[in-house]
Amino acid sequence: EVELLESGGGLIQPGGSLRLSCAASGFTFSSYAMSWVRQAPGKGLEWVSAISGSGGSTYYADSVKGRFTISRDNSKNTLYLQLNSLRAEDTAVYYCAKDLGTVTTYYFDDWGQGTLVTVSS
Amino acid sequence: SSELTQDPAVSVALGQTVRITCQGDSLRSYYASWYLQKPGQAPLLVIYGKNNRPSGIPDRFSGSSSGNTASLTITGAQAEDEADYYCNSRDSSGNHVVFGGGTKLTVL
Numbered sequence: 016e017v018e019l020l021e022s023g024g025g026l027i028q029p030g031g032s033l034r035l036s037c038a039a040s041g042f043t044f045s046s047y048a049m050s051w052v053r054q055a056p057g058k059g060l061e062w063v064s065a066i067s068g069s070g071g072s073t074y075y076a077d078s079v080k081g082r083f084t085i086s087r088d089n090s091k092n093t094l095y096l097q098l099n100s101l102r103a104e105d106t107a108v109y110y111c112a113k114d115l116g117t118v119t120t121y122y123f124d125d126w127g128q129g130t131l132v133t134v135s136s
Numbered sequence: 137s138s139e140l141t142q143d144p145a146v147s148v149a150l151g152q153t154v155r156i157t158c159q160g161d162s163l164r165s166y167y168a169s170w171y172l173q174k175p176g177q178a179p180l181l182v183i184y185g186k187n188n189r190p191s192g193i194p195d196r197f198s199g200s201s202s203g204n205t206a207s208l209t210i211t212g213a214q215a216e217d218e219a220d221y222y223c224n225s226r227d228s229s230g231n232h233v234v235f236g237g238g239t240k241l242t243v244l
Contacts, residue, residue: 062233074231121233122169126178
């Protein structure tokens, strides 16, 4: 059974940094692209970033490009998202999502339960 | 990037058929996928590609596409189908993803 467990969220001041982690189990992690998708309180879903199975290709939404960095450690079955220069509008639940393919198909067939990031002074 | 537009809310009588739509220019080039989300839960993939259902998704869920519009049809809606529904697809660049704003489905 696929399991995705996010961690690392919390309360952070504007301009601060945070690193989110997503520990994966139940599938061959390196064989699948992964994404981060966020959801602001009471709002809809917003794709944030994606990474191929090998980690060689990365993609970012315009809203986070240059501030967030996605990475993965296939030896540890873990996905990461480094969040820098945080803004109030980055406040959201951050989900990691497993892609159907090794390269990005953007069909997300498994999701974690999310970790809440709150940016506030 | 492109946008995907969904009706904010739709209702359906128990056991009847409902169609939820998603409009956007990128849908002329890419198939949508559809997710349902219940309060306090993570999204769940229900349809992807031309009309594919992941394992465990009931066959009352189906997808279709025409021009710039993708549709999710629930044939014989059940009380447990009440949820927020989101579509997504690649944007016009092909390397980014866009989500629709979501449709709240009420089963009466």
